[in-house]
Amino acid sequence: MFEQGRISSVNSVSLSINGKSFPSLRMRSAPRFRVSCAAKPETVDKVCQIVKKQLALPADTTVTGESKFAALGADSLDTVEIVMGLEEEFGISVEEESAQTISTVQDAADLIEKLIETKSA
């Protein structure tokens, strides 16, 4: 499986230079300073739960907003199943183009909240 056409994955690679990543550039690691469109922690938690369940991860596996689906062992079928699980849980519909841009749990949570907001608008 290759990463499915996500240009955003190029952006995440450019944050690390010579194999070292620069924490100050990784704004996602400091939730307090987030811009306002980021997802609520409860949403992130729910996504983590769904991901853990789909991938049958051992209970002690650390899954956080920063966790990448690919690094957790999700193949493309898992990813689509996760998206479907999220659609059912949150009552939303995720277009395939948007689903392709999701590489971390946080991405999924952010997208979910955006869709919920659009739906109720």
Add this chain to the structure above:
Amino acid sequence: MFSFVSKRLSLMMMTKVCCFQRNFSSALPPLVPVKLPSKMETHFWYVLPDEVKSESLLSQYSELLSPREKKNLYHMQGDQFKKSALLARVLVRTTIARYQTNCQVNPRSLKFKKTIYGKPEVDWENGDKWCPPPLHFNISHTSSLVACGVTVNVPIGIDVEEKQRRLKNKILAFAKRYFSPDEVKLLTAISDPEIQRQEFIKLWTLKEAYVKAVGRGFSAAPFNTFTIRARVVKMGGFHHFDTQHSEASEIVVESSDDPENLTRNWQFALLDLAGSHYAAICIEKENSAGGEAGVPMRLTVWKTIPFVEDERVSGTGAVVPISGLIKQL
């Protein structure tokens, strides 16, 4: 596994001797070189992670990886998954290195890049003293099987899936959401839930292989805009197919969006691999063969443990064709 001191040392060793196959790694024997597939052939290589038990071999394998690959591996969770991810990188590097018959290529020196759509390909810009072959490859892996398909001149996409794979969601609900209406109809018509599940998995691998062969990401070919199905082909009498049935079935793809052009050029094979996996292969037909019906995919399959053992398994019980016009070599 990732000690920086030994990494620096082996890096120094390798930059000096990158062209000599014998010395590119302190203890690994040379790779057995292989001739490039001809224009109408597909090569398929796979590794069974369970057969790779030696910790020291795995450690040597990890030395073949680029810094970025090592970093990605480091962040992966789960030993089985990490191992198969490592073997996937090793398989693609060693497989491509085998085909450089004029000058030995160090698998560690291969560089990879992605097209703008995210499909991996070899970056021949660095170390391009050698004339790069028009080689195409695609990888797929599960935790129990790692595969790499190779063609010359035409794009290839492959997908492998465990035969026993179960969905967390209900199959028809999933199919209705993601597959085409015709495919949903086909699956709905299957009353036996186990057969339905198997057909679902086979269809999934074929659809994945197609999208990967096209190489433009899922948004270029969303799953519900194309239908893949098997079509019975009258035997021409000249081609010898590997099939247990008297009629051969050809796998075709039909698109609801795009007229004949995009879809008529793709050839598929579906295999039962190693008794444990479904493997789907999709390649583009050469232009001249585009209109010709009934030309089989010429396929050679190897099971390998890189640097240790290669076994050609096409034509054996390890490779059982399920559908598609296939000629095993």
